Each structure stands twice: as structure tokens, then as C-alpha cells.
Amino acid sequence: MPRDRTAGIRSAGTSRTWGIVLVVVLTGTLTAIAVGGGVATALQNDGPDSAPNYSDTYIGTVEIDGEPAPVGTTVTAEIDGERRGSITVEEAGEFGSMDDRLSVSGTANETGTPVTFLVDGEEATADPSVTFGSGGVVSLTVGEGSTPTSGTGSTADPDPDPDAPGPDVEVVAGELSVDTVRIGEQVDVTATVENAGGNGTVPVELLVDGAVDTERKVTLEDGATENVTFERPFNETGTVDIAVGDLELGTVTVRDRAPAAFEVATVRASAAELEAGETVDVTATVRNVGETSETDTVRLVTDGSVAAERNVTLDGNESETVSFTESFESPGEHEIAVGESDARTVTVTDEDAVSGFGVATAIPALIGASVLIRRR
Known part of the structure; x- marks a missing residue:
């Protein structure tokens, strides 16, 4: 009678720990795959x-x-x-x-x-x-904060040569991108380091007024050189000494930004003469000669009085063109200015004037002509 080979397997695989057990019998090899709560x-x-x-x-x-x-x-x-x-x-x-x-x-x-x-x-x-x-x-x-447990997986040399020379790195050259900056600007500090010793990794330090400010780690082989760059912003006015390692690179002056100051650079009028009721376009180039952003009011002044206003926002050293349109009802000469700029003169004529005479001269002339006719 053939032996029931599945009976023993079923008994061994009914543990509640795994939940499901799949059993395959192949040429005397027993394979079980367990899937469950763990x-x-x-x-x-x-x-x-x-x-x-x-x-x-x-x-x-x-x-x-x-x-x-x-x-x-x-x-x-x-x-x-x-x-x-x-x-x-x-x-x-x-x-x-x-x-x-x-x-x-x-x-x-x-x-x-x-x-x-x-x-x-x-x-x-x-x-x-x-x-x-x-x-x-x-x-x-x-790396930082790790304390590897003992094991054989580390790639570090298990028996380093105690007589092998360590790295001997020296800062041999360096420069500052600028020596004067405004608050909020940065200086790029570049240094060239050279290794005269054995292979290794060493820190390269940026010093500001003698104190370590930033550190870069550099790995160099014997005789190798490498350029290291630091980007240092400044947010306080004054002067600071900059060095990389033992090499002093110079002094940086940090100054405050000049306050905003608006100036009217140019003023142009679309016409020098016009008839009463006609319009003239006035354009002005306004520049912020300061170094901070600000909003200012630009005014069109006609005959000494403010005729129109525009609000203009400019960053430091930025400029913008401002336009106004103005008209005059009374004939004569009128002065136009933008802000504190020099005034421009616009001549306004009366469209009803007689043959080149204005009203002021035309009426007396007509009266004189009438008297002369009566005498004849």
C-alpha cells in the first residue's frame, strides 16, 4: 500500500502563526513558503x-x-x-x-x-x-554622529601603516572677488591649496576677523592642488579681515546702501506752440540715484501749480519714463515743469484771432478803422 506522504506534511504545516502554508513535493525536495502576520x-x-x-x-x-x-x-x-x-x-x-x-x-x-x-x-x-x-x-x-558597530563589512584599511605620511596641505594663493560691498552683498573668496604630504582629507578654513567662519573638507593626493571657493555675505557695516588658513587675503569694507533719491533727468513737450484747447504731451525720465527701492510722487507743474501726479516705484539706480497730457484754454505763454526740473515754455494762440492779431489787438484795430471811415 503506498505511503500517504501528505499526512505528515499537513500536520507539520498547520501552525496558526503563519496562517497559510503552500506545500509542493518534488523529487524528495520539500519547499514551504509561509506568509502571515510577521x-x-x-x-x-x-x-x-x-x-x-x-x-x-x-x-x-x-x-x-x-x-x-x-x-x-x-x-x-x-x-x-x-x-x-x-x-x-x-x-x-x-x-x-x-x-x-x-x-x-x-x-x-x-x-x-x-x-x-x-x-x-x-x-x-x-x-x-x-x-x-x-x-x-x-x-x-x-558619518557625523555614527559609531559603526564591529563587523567585517567596513572598507577602511584594517591595518593602516603607522609610518605612512599624513597630508600636509598649505594655502598657496587666494583672492577676493571685491574689496567693497554694500549690506546684503557677498564676497567670493577663492583659495588654492596644495598637498605636500601623503594622501588624505583635511579641512580648509575661511577666517573672518581671525575666527573660523566656514570650513570645506578637501581630499588630495600627494602633490595635488585644488581651488576652494567660499561665498560670504555681509549684513553689517564695517571692515573685516579675510584669510584662508594661514594666508591673509585682505580687508573687505561693508557700507550701508545709499537712501533712495529721485531725480528728473530729461523733460520733453510734444509741441512748443498750440491753439487754445489743444493738448500737449509731456514726458519725463525719472531716475532713482540711491541704492534702495522706494516709491515717490512725480508731479507735473504748470504755471507754478500742480496739474497732475504719478506714483513711481524704482529700485536703486533704476529709471523710468513718466507721461502727462495737459491743455491750456487761455492764449499766451505758459510754463511747464516736472518736479524740480527747469521749466519749458509753451505758447498758446487763440484760433479766433484776426489775421495774426489776437483779441487784444484786433478789437482796437477794428474800432480805429470804423472811426476813420466815418470821417471820410
Whole structure:
């Protein structure tokens, strides 16, 4: 009678912990895939003497030097120095997702063995610390604030040569983009550093009035040079001394911005003569000769009185053309000015004047002609 091979399997797979167990029997190899309330685990048994294989999964956050790890960063998991899984960061500062976890493979015999995480090849600090079989969420940090746990995944030289020379970096040249700025403006400071020692990374410091203001880390090989640039804004008036490392580069003067001041540069009238009731267009170029933005009122003045106004907003050293339209009803000479500019004269004639005579001269002339006719 054939042996019922499924009876024993059914008994072993009905644990309530996993919920669902799928069993496939293939040529003496037993494979079970368990899915349930915890992290998914896969088992395989190739014989009575072999340990089952498991797949542990993780998701979490990852930082490099205190900043979220950029997209493309590789997170790798190792057990006893052997790579067991890796994943690429697809969203800055996070690795893995509910649909795509970092899968770490191992055997049942390795349960409880520490798992080491590497971030782009550099050993990371895991919080909480992780052992195989725990799975879950973990925070990884590399650089500032990290204290890597012991492991074999670090790419640092485990036995550096104590006699190897360290870097010997010197600032050999430098310059300031300007030596005078207004409040709110910046100075670009460029320095050339040279390494006369061994390979290494060193800080290059920008000093303002003798105090370290900004630091840049530079990695140089023996004999290499590199340009380092600092951008330093200034928000207070005064003078400051600038240096990079031991090299003094000069003094920067920071001055306040000149207050806004509006001037009328040019004034033009569309006509010098016109008839009473006709209009004349007046244009003026207004300039802010100061260094701060402001709104000012520009006035059209005719015969000493304000005829029209325009509000104009200008940044420092900015200009704009302002237009007015004016008419005169009374004949004669009229003065036109914009703001404090020199006045322009416009002559207005009477369209009803007789043959070149205005009303004032035409009436006496007609009376005189009438008297002369009567005498004859």
C-alpha cells in the first residue's frame, strides 16, 4: 500500500502563526513558503542534515553626514562578512518600501547572528542593532554622529601603516572677488591649496576677523592642488579681515546702501506752440540715484501749480519714463515743469484771432478803422 506522504506534511504545516502554508513535493525536495502576520520567511530543506534557508526583510531610513542619503545610494547587508542582500535608495533618506524590501538571506543556524549594513560600502550604525531573524524597520547612519558597530563589512584599511605620511596641505594663493560691498552683498573668496604630504582629507578654513567662519573638507593626493571657493555675505557695516588658513587675503569694507533719491533727468513737450484747447504731451525720465527701492510722487507743474501726479516705484539706480497730457484754454505763454526740473515754455494762440492779431489787438484795430471811415 503506498505511503500517504501528505499526512505528515499537513500536520507539520498547520501552525496558526503563519496562517497559510503552500506545500509542493518534488523529487524528495520539500519547499514551504509561509506568509502571515510577521515578516515573510521562506524555508527549504534539502535533506535531514541541511539547515533551512530563510529570507529576512528590512526597510528604514538612511543618512550620510547628517543628511538624507541621495537617490542611487546602495544599502548592503552582510552576515559574517558575506554579502546577503542589497537595495538601491529610490527616495532620498529611505531604503525599501512595503512592496520592495531589502531581503537578507541566511540559514536557521544563523538566527541571532548580527547583521552588518553598509551604505555605499561604508559600515553604518544601525538603530536598533539587528540580528538575523528579527526583520523590521531600522535607521542607518554614516558619518557625523555614527559609531559603526564591529563587523567585517567596513572598507577602511584594517591595518593602516603607522609610518605612512599624513597630508600636509598649505594655502598657496587666494583672492577676493571685491574689496567693497554694500549690506546684503557677498564676497567670493577663492583659495588654492596644495598637498605636500601623503594622501588624505583635511579641512580648509575661511577666517573672518581671525575666527573660523566656514570650513570645506578637501581630499588630495600627494602633490595635488585644488581651488576652494567660499561665498560670504555681509549684513553689517564695517571692515573685516579675510584669510584662508594661514594666508591673509585682505580687508573687505561693508557700507550701508545709499537712501533712495529721485531725480528728473530729461523733460520733453510734444509741441512748443498750440491753439487754445489743444493738448500737449509731456514726458519725463525719472531716475532713482540711491541704492534702495522706494516709491515717490512725480508731479507735473504748470504755471507754478500742480496739474497732475504719478506714483513711481524704482529700485536703486533704476529709471523710468513718466507721461502727462495737459491743455491750456487761455492764449499766451505758459510754463511747464516736472518736479524740480527747469521749466519749458509753451505758447498758446487763440484760433479766433484776426489775421495774426489776437483779441487784444484786433478789437482796437477794428474800432480805429470804423472811426476813420466815418470821417471820410
